[in-house]
Amino acid sequence: xxxxFILPDLGEGLTEAEIVSWxxxxxxxxxxxxxxxxxxxxxxxxxxxxxxxxxVEALNGVAGQIVHAGQVLLTVxxxxxxxxxxxxxxxxxxxxxxxxxxxxxEVDGSASGAVLIGYGTSEITRPVRRPATARFGVRSGSxxxxxxxxxxxxxxxxxxxxxxxxxxxxxxxxxSPVVSPLVRRLARENGLDATLLIGSGSNALVLRRDVExxxxxxxxxxxxxxxxxxxxxxxxxxLAQPAPVAEPVGFxxxxxxxxxxxxxxxxxxxxxxxxxxxREIPEATVWLDVDATELFAARDRLFEATGERFxxxxxxxxxxxxxxxxxxxxxxSVDTASQEILQRGAINLGLxxxxxxxxxxxxxxxxxxxxxxxxxxxIAGIVTQAADGSFPPSRxxxxxxxxxxxxxxGVDGSAAIINHPEAAILGIGRMIERPWVVNHALAVRTVVExxxxxxxxxxxxxxxxxxxxYVARCIENPVSMLADL
Numbered sequence: 001x002x003x004x005f006i007l008p009d010l011g012e013g014l015t016e017a018e019i020v021s022w023x024x025x026x027x028x029x030x031x032x033x034x035x036x037x038x039x040x041x042x043x044x045x046x047x048x049x050x051x052x053x054x055x056v057e058a059l060n061g062v063a064g065q066i067v068h069a070g071q072v073l074l075t076v077x078x079x080x081x082x083x084x085x086x087x088x089x090x091x092x093x094x095x096x097x098x099x100x101x102x103x104x105x106e107v108d109g110s111a112s113g114a115v116l117i118g119y120g121t122s123e124i125t126r127p128v129r130r131p132a133t134a135r136f137g138v139r140s141g142s143x144x145x146x147x148x149x150x151x152x153x154x155x156x157x158x159x160x161x162x163x164x165x166x167x168x169x170x171x172x173x174x175x176s177p178v179v180s181p182l183v184r185r186l187a188r189e190n191g192l193d194a195t196l197l198i199g200s201g202s203n204a205l206v207l208r209r210d211v212e213x214x215x216x217x218x219x220x221x222x223x224x225x226x227x228x229x230x231x232x233x234x235x236x237x238x239l240a241q242p243a244p245v246a247e248p249v250g251f252x253x254x255x256x257x258x259x260x261x262x263x264x265x266x267x268x269x270x271x272x273x274x275x276x277x278x279r280e281i282p283e284a285t286v287w288l289d290v291d292a293t294e295l296f297a298a299r300d301r302l303f304e305a306t307g308e309r310f311x312x313x314x315x316x317x318x319x320x321x322x323x324x325x326x327x328x329x330x331x332x333s334v335d336t337a338s339q340e341i342l343q344r345g346a347i348n349l350g351l352x353x354x355x356x357x358x359x360x361x362x363x364x365x366x367x368x369x370x371x372x373x374x375x376x377x378x379i380a381g382i383v384t385q386a387a388d389g390s391f392p393p394s395r396x397x398x399x400x401x402x403x404x405x406x407x408x409x410g411v412d413g414s415a416a417i418i419n420h421p422e423a424a425i426l427g428i429g430r431m432i433e434r435p436w437v438v439n440h441a442l443a444v445r446t447v448v449e450x451x452x453x454x455x456x457x458x459x460x461x462x463x464x465x466x467x468x469x470y471v472a473r474c475i476e477n478p479v480s481m482l483a484d485l
Contacts, residue, residue, distance in 0.1 A: 003052045004072040005036070016068045017041040018265055019061050028056045030076065037073055040265060040357075045390060052076045066264065177205050185356075185388055187211045192218075266358045277420035280336065285415045286464050287451035290472040291438075292431055296446060298478040312431070313351075313405050314376035319474035320403055320426055321347055321367050321375070322484050327467040329459045331400050333421040341458055350399030350419060351382055354409070355389030361419055362391050363399040407431060413449045424454040424464070426471070448475070 007017065017039040024036045035047040036056075054076040061067055177199065183206060187194035190211070197214055199206035263271055277283075295312060302310050324331045324347050332343045349367040353360050362385070364370070364378045385391055402419045407430035416425045429449035436445035450472060454464045474481045 002057060002075050002077050003054070005050050005052060005074050005076065007039075007067050007069050007071050007073050008048070016066055019063050019065050019067060020045060021063055022059055023047065024056050024059075024074075026056050026059060030054065030056060039067070041393075048073070050074070050076065054078050183208050183211055187214075190215050266360070270359055273420050274417050277418050281334075281418055281420065282456045283418055283453050284456050284461065284464070285451060285453045286461065286468055287413060287449060288468055288472050289447055289449050290475050291436055291445045292448045292475050293445045294477055295475045308373070310372070310376050311379070313403075313428070314372070314379050315478070316405075316428060316471070316475065317349060317351075317364075317367070317375055317379060317403055318372050319471045319478075319481060320401070321349060322474065322481055323467045323470045324401055325368060326470060326484065327459075327463055329463055330424045330454060330467055332423045332455075332458050333400070334423070334455065334457055344400040346400065348398050348400045350402040350422075351379065352402060352404040352406075352416075352419075352425075353382060353386040355386045357389035360386070360389060360391060360396060361399060361402055362386070362395045363397065365398060402426070404428065407448065413451050415451065416453050418453055418455060423458040424452060424467075426468075427451040427453070450475075 018041075020038040020040050022037055024030055024034075030036060030050055030053060032051065032053045033049040034053075036050045038045065038047045055078070057075040057077045059074050060072050067073065177195075184194050186208065187197075192211065192214055194206050194211060197206050197210045198204065200210050201207045292312075295315060299310055299312060299315060302308075328343055329341070331347055332341050334340075335342050346366050347368040349364045350361040351364070353362060362382045364375065364382070367375060367378075370378065382395075385395075399419060399422060401422055402425040404414075404416050404425055405428045406414050406416070407428050410430060412429040414427055414429075416427050418425050427450065429451070431446050431448040433444050434447040435442050436447060437443070438445065450468060452464055452468045
């Protein structure tokens with residue numbers, strides 16, 4: 001009996017996702033709650049486990065295809081039925097059929113191991129990988145050597161002798177489990193498939209060192225391949241033609257082909273939210289140049305006293321939370337349906353982060369209840385996850401105020417767009433040395449520009465200016481905040 005695994009509700013109002021990769025192939029035997037597909041929604045990348053066990057009969061989609069909630073992802077049949085009906089040859093699928101959404105029915109595949117679970121309830125059972133017949137070999141049922149998958153062909157050259165792969169190579173005609181998204185990303189950026197490596201970790205888990213080893217081995221194979229330069233064949237008739245005149249620099253024709261970039265996934269969510277913000281919020285901006293010299297001195301003294309390092313962003317976040325407690329109207333949102341200002345009780349501090357997936361705003365929930373050390377650690381965790389944008393959906397929701405350190409991008413200031421439905425966003429510019437008047441004399445000081453964009457429906461300029469000058473005073477004299485602790 002065939003059972004269909006339907007794309008579940010991903011939460012947060014998300015109705016679609018993009019298939020990143022399949023973790024199983026047609027013909028694999030899977031168990032209940034085994035991860036079968038990796039999908040990317042507008043919020044995060046998750047791996048979905050199958051609610052059914054049996055043999056994979058069909059995969060309804062390919063990597064890069066958008067699937068919607070309620071759509072069938074794959075079909076599973078009972079193992080006994082599959083044994084009687086399983087074909088013996090690989091079913092060919094044309095590219096046209098794939099683009100049209102025809103289910104892929106590839107028989108001779110292999111299962112991947114259990115990886116990070118985004119959904120599911122029970123303990124995962126790792127499938128048994130098929131043994132490989134050679135480290136660099138030919139897949140069963142395929143005439144293409146695995147070496148072709150990791151060595152880029154060199155065009156316009158002829159090797160003097162066939163390339164022989166080193167016996168220490170780490171590629172395997174099978175699939176291995178890969179847990180870390182950073183490992184998958186490193187492999188993908190270097191043209192490798194991490195699931196085809198022999199993992200050195202527990203249960204053949206692929207680690208970073210395995211990918212780096214494969215990269216080195218591939219480079220060694222390419223470097224050791226002798227190349228014989230071919231002699232160009234000259235057409236005698238071409239010798240009678242005049243040489244072409246070199247085109248002057250500056251007159252070369254620019255590319256004329258237009259490129260269409262689909263607005264999908266996270267980019268579409270960001271686009272919609274920014275559009276709503278601009279359309280609904282009557283925003284205003286105030287800004288202020290601040291002497292941050294004492295902030296750096298306080299950071300150094302804090303390190304001397306505790307032996308722990310505190311980033312400047314973490315300290316400014318501490319001041320921001322204190323400022324929101326003093327000016328709580330900025331920790332609000334507007335309910336347009338009821339025409340009410342909803343002043344939030346908890347301070348959930350969002351931090352704008354540039355990630356490989358685009359602009360994201362992970363949230364430190366209940367920042368008002370955290371110590372400076374706890375807030376620092378929460379921000380450090382966000383910075384680490386921003387390296388690959390692997391934030392869980394819960395980390396990207398519930399924000400009440402956003403801190404945007406665009407100075408890390410090398411700019412002094414910006415009139416940022418409020419993260420709807422919040423009421424304000426505080427921007428931090430780059431911190432550079434500038435001439436500054438101190439006690440009626442010029443001095444070189446570290447100066448930063450702060451900018452606050454706020455919803456004028458929530459408060460007037462007096463409240464916004466009061467909040468901004470309070471944060472500025474804390475930066476100029478960090479000891480002054482002790483009165484509010």
